[in-house]
Amino acid sequence: MMKYAIGVDIGGTKVAIAVVDQAGNSLTESIIPTDLSIPAIKMVEKINNEIEQVIIGTGIPTDQLIGIGIGAPGPLDSKNGVITSPPNLKKWIDVPVTRLVEQHFSMPVFLENDANAAALAERLTGAAQENDNFVYITVSTGIGAGIVAEGKLLRGLKGNAGDIGHTVVDPSFGKCTCGQYGCLEWIASGTAIARQGSAIMGKAISTKDVFNLYLSGNEEITHLIERIFRVLGVACVSVINTFDTEKIVIGGGVSKVGAPLFQSIQAYVSEYALNETGRQTEIVPAKLEQKSGVIGAAALCFNRI
Ligand SMILES: [Zn+2]
Numbered sequence: 001m002m003k004y005a006i007g008v009d010i011g012g013t014k015v016a017i018a019v020v021d022q023a024g025n026s027l028t029e030s031i032i033p034t035d036l037s038i039p040a041i042k043m044v045e046k047i048n049n050e051i052e053q054v055i056i057g058t059g060i061p062t063d064q065l066i067g068i069g070i071g072a073p074g075p076l077d078s079k080n081g082v083i084t085s086p087p088n089l090k091k092w093i094d095v096p097v098t099r100l101v102e103q104h105f106s107m108p109v110f111l112e113n114d115a116n117a118a119a120l121a122e123r124l125t126g127a128a129q130e131n132d133n134f135v136y137i138t139v140s141t142g143i144g145a146g147i148v149a150e151g152k153l154l155r156g157l158k159g160n161a162g163d164i165g166h167t168v169v170d171p172s173f174g175k176c177t178c179g180q181y182g183c184l185e186w187i188a189s190g191t192a193i194a195r196q197g198s199a200i201m202g203k204a205i206s207t208k209d210v211f212n213l214y215l216s217g218n219e220e221i222t223h224l225i226e227r228i229f230r231v232l233g234v235a236c237v238s239v240i241n242t243f244d245t246e247k248i249v250i251g252g253g254v255s256k257v258g259a260p261l262f263q264s265i266q267a268y269v270s271e272y273a274l275n276e277t278g279r280q281t282e283i284v285p286a287k288l289e290q291k292s293g294v295i296g297a298a299a300l301c302f303n304r305i
Pocket of ligand 1: 165166167176179180183
């Protein structure tokens with residue numbers, strides 16, 4: 001009998017809810033806006049109502065629904081099911097989201113940070129189906145990672161492992177919002193690319209504008225982008241040397257630039273990773289993107305039960 005789980009992906013602007021089957025197919029998807037003007041508890045009530053509608057809408061008998069998985073931005077406490085203080089959900093301080101959802105539905109509820117959930121989605125049905133040792137890296141407005149080691153998601157103490165955005169890769173790029181100099185996220189996130197590109201061009205431009213200038217051969221922007229690809233390579237080498245991973249899957253908006261980024265990182269890795277197998281680590285694009293949030297959240301249930 002096919003089993004199903006509900007995946008809930010809570011983001012700073014929207015919440016996606018889907019019913020996902022064991023094979024990782026999402027059957028229905030519903031999206032509601034994240035209302036940051038109301039208390040978190042009220043927003044969770046809205047999410048509960050929407051989950052209820054989605055369950056009714058699919059008509060799947062409740063005995064085939066094994067649970068509800070929630071992916072949310074960190075920092076959080078996945079073991080206790082609490083969203084603690086995410087910068088993208090400003091009023092969500094110490095919100096016991098797992099308990100609030102569990103009270104409403106008679107099935108188990110799990111919480112995981114969104115990058116970890118996306119890693120599970122890539123393993124279930126995306127670019128890492130064959131891999132027991134891989135790292136998923138999202139390069140988007142921020143940078144985060146989900147680490148799968150020996151077939152298991154590496155969570156750490158509270159579920160915040162893999163926060164590689166604040167790994168120092170090149171202090172010459174200046175002071176990050178966290179206070180350290182030269183964090184990966186400060187240099188290579190979408191936000192950082194737009195910031196540095198704007199400084200070069202002397203006007204506010206978007207990440208997409210920066211990449212268009214790069215693809216059209218603008219010299220100063222090309223220099224910037226090559227340095228950025230290089231620090232992404234530096235970060236990947238650290239990941240490979242630390243986890244002895246066999247594949248790195250890169251997703252998020254910035255990865256959309258495609259071949260130049262992947263070739264550059266692959267070249268850096270094949271030169272600088274410490275051991276022979278490390279130098280052969282595959283650097284590949286994520287497959288799921290938009291849907292990785294809900295599929296990964298649902299995968300939390302298949303992973304634990
Ligand atoms: Zn930092």
